[in-house]
Amino acid sequence: MFSIFYSFLILGIFSTNLVYSEVPDWSSNSELPGNEICEWHKEHEVCYRDGNRANIYELESNQLEADLLNGAKHSLFYPVTVTNLAIPNDSVERFFDEEDSSPLRNFIFRIAKKISKFRSMDEIFSWLGLHKYPKDEDQRTPNPIPFMGREIQKQRMGVTTHRLHGTKATTFSCAACHSSNLFGVKVLGMTNRFPRANEFFHLGQSMISKVPSAAFQMFFNPTKEDLYIFKRAKHALKFVEVKVPLEVGLDTSLAQVGLSLSKRSEDEYASMNPWKAKFPRRNRLRDVPADSKPAVWWNLKYKTRWLSDGSIVSGNPIHTNFLWNEIGRGVDLRQLENWLVENTDTIKELTAFVFSTEAPRYQKFFPNKINIAKARRGQKLFLKNCSGCHGKYEKAWDSPADLSYEEQLETTKVWYHKKTPVIDVGTDPYRAQGMRYFYKDLNRLKISETIGTVVKPQKGYVPPPLIGIWARWPYFHNNSVPTLFDVLTPDFKRPKSYIAVPAHDPSQDFDIVKNGYPRPDKIRSPYREDEAFHFSATRAGTSNEGHTTMLLDDQGREKFTNQQKLEIIEFLKTL
Numbered sequence: 001m002f003s004i005f006y007s008f009l010i011l012g013i014f015s016t017n018l019v020y021s022e023v024p025d026w027s028s029n030s031e032l033p034g035n036e037i038c039e040w041h042k043e044h045e046v047c048y049r050d051g052n053r054a055n056i057y058e059l060e061s062n063q064l065e066a067d068l069l070n071g072a073k074h075s076l077f078y079p080v081t082v083t084n085l086a087i088p089n090d091s092v093e094r095f096f097d098e099e100d101s102s103p104l105r106n107f108i109f110r111i112a113k114k115i116s117k118f119r120s121m122d123e124i125f126s127w128l129g130l131h132k133y134p135k136d137e138d139q140r141t142p143n144p145i146p147f148m149g150r151e152i153q154k155q156r157m158g159v160t161t162h163r164l165h166g167t168k169a170t171t172f173s174c175a176a177c178h179s180s181n182l183f184g185v186k187v188l189g190m191t192n193r194f195p196r197a198n199e200f201f202h203l204g205q206s207m208i209s210k211v212p213s214a215a216f217q218m219f220f221n222p223t224k225e226d227l228y229i230f231k232r233a234k235h236a237l238k239f240v241e242v243k244v245p246l247e248v249g250l251d252t253s254l255a256q257v258g259l260s261l262s263k264r265s266e267d268e269y270a271s272m273n274p275w276k277a278k279f280p281r282r283n284r285l286r287d288v289p290a291d292s293k294p295a296v297w298w299n300l301k302y303k304t305r306w307l308s309d310g311s312i313v314s315g316n317p318i319h320t321n322f323l324w325n326e327i328g329r330g331v332d333l334r335q336l337e338n339w340l341v342e343n344t345d346t347i348k349e350l351t352a353f354v355f356s357t358e359a360p361r362y363q364k365f366f367p368n369k370i371n372i373a374k375a376r377r378g379q380k381l382f383l384k385n386c387s388g389c390h391g392k393y394e395k396a397w398d399s400p401a402d403l404s405y406e407e408q409l410e411t412t413k414v415w416y417h418k419k420t421p422v423i424d425v426g427t428d429p430y431r432a433q434g435m436r437y438f439y440k441d442l443n444r445l446k447i448s449e450t451i452g453t454v455v456k457p458q459k460g461y462v463p464p465p466l467i468g469i470w471a472r473w474p475y476f477h478n479n480s481v482p483t484l485f486d487v488l489t490p491d492f493k494r495p496k497s498y499i500a501v502p503a504h505d506p507s508q509d510f511d512i513v514k515n516g517y518p519r520p521d522k523i524r525s526p527y528r529e530d531e532a533f534h535f536s537a538t539r540a541g542t543s544n545e546g547h548t549t550m551l552l553d554d555q556g557r558e559k560f561t562n563q564q565k566l567e568i569i570e571f572l573k574t575l
Helices: 063-074 089-097 103-116 121-127 198-208 211-219 222-237 253-259 274-278 318-325 333-342 344-356 374-383 430-437 439-443 444-449 562-572
Strands: 013-014 017-019 035-040 042-047 158-163 167-174 179-182 185-188 313-314 390-397 411-417 497-499 532-538
Touching: 013 103, 063 185, 063 344, 089 103, 089 121, 089 211, 089 222, 089 430, 103 497, 121 532, 167 222, 198 222, 198 253, 222 274, 253 318, 253 430, 253 439, 318 333, 318 344, 333 344, 374 390, 374 562
Parallel strands: none
Antiparallel strands: 013 017, 035 042, 042 411, 158 167, 179 185, 390 411, 497 532
């Protein structure tokens, strides 16, 4: 999930809602600021505004700088201390590192290591898709990553080790899913291309639930504090249900929240009743996929409702993110509500930072590679065919002033919908439909009332602002389209499969012409041989259909030639 706030002063309780001083408008009636223009597109009036909420609290520069720094730290180091699902850090590290004279214990260790295939905690975090902290500040990084202290910097981005109940307990922060490596540059606020958080939860649940506390005590030799953390996690997992994503690169957080709620009581705090956990309510998310990719943060400043389907119609998305994260970690919702009430400054700082984030610029990674004449032709095609959904982008090159090459590439103004729309363009509907299966459970929670969050199922998805779209491959909410060229191609001509690869080497891991993943025969080893990186668009939930009618003329023929598609892509690279 954000923009920047004005003086977020004293928290009070009015009736049942959190009340702040000088808060942004988080209601369903909120609109973007700025000047307004309205146009007709396909018999519908579309109204845009040229403002955004990058400084959502309207803070003065000194306060803004301080809040952004703290907010960045909160995104890297998970601030919620009432989380129940954490790893007893010291005991697990000893599992990997210690040698013991007991033949039985050594035998168990050898077997466990062989089964798990992990030889260290760092290998686990690497498999989870977590990236190392940058050693030096990189000028291509749009959102500077603050120094977190030597001990934290030794970990990977997204790993958080709290001091809880007298011991070290490890969990994961926002950066686990919302940071990425882009050709050697760590970008905070960008989608993690290969998040495995849900898969890890699934693995942890299946293993921890089968390990008696006595066995953990015997073979891990934990302190009493570590044993407590283990028992607490074991208890929490009784009220958590996880699905493994259909494809690597997607997550099943929606299902994890919905199914976990089905294992709790139906009262206003979703009480954790062991009987309910053993016999959960029926929920279609057990059988219906609702997978999606993690969002980029820099778009939030232009939006007034949240998630890919726009179903969160009111409320601060940071509040909602904490709530959903913790439901999926087996939290006591009374404790979480108290934490939110007591930590308003933390919420404010994180919200301010997330809303302020910027997208990586193409020209920083590929200097002098954009053909301005070609991009200007693409701009005209975009305005005529795409702006009604994705907004309008004014360029410095439209000015009569004599500008340098770099100056011409600047986007001087973004016109996006004054209220975030949801549009059904025929893309895979399963993710959007998934919200219908548990939104009532969310809305009746007392904590949802307290934080002002309202969820309303939608039909379709939000046509996102296209700032930084070049860096966001693969495309669609379900990662089903490997390149921008394929997005601009009718669905019946799109590839039904592709091979994913981390963005390490721009010459090998990126198709600079079509903007996205290279052709399968161009993918380097070992990803070509690893089935985990092979994406299929042939299943329910991963279909690459849709977004096609706008690509065809009245006779059903393609609107754009291949050359015109490349011109539009050239324009999009400048955003």
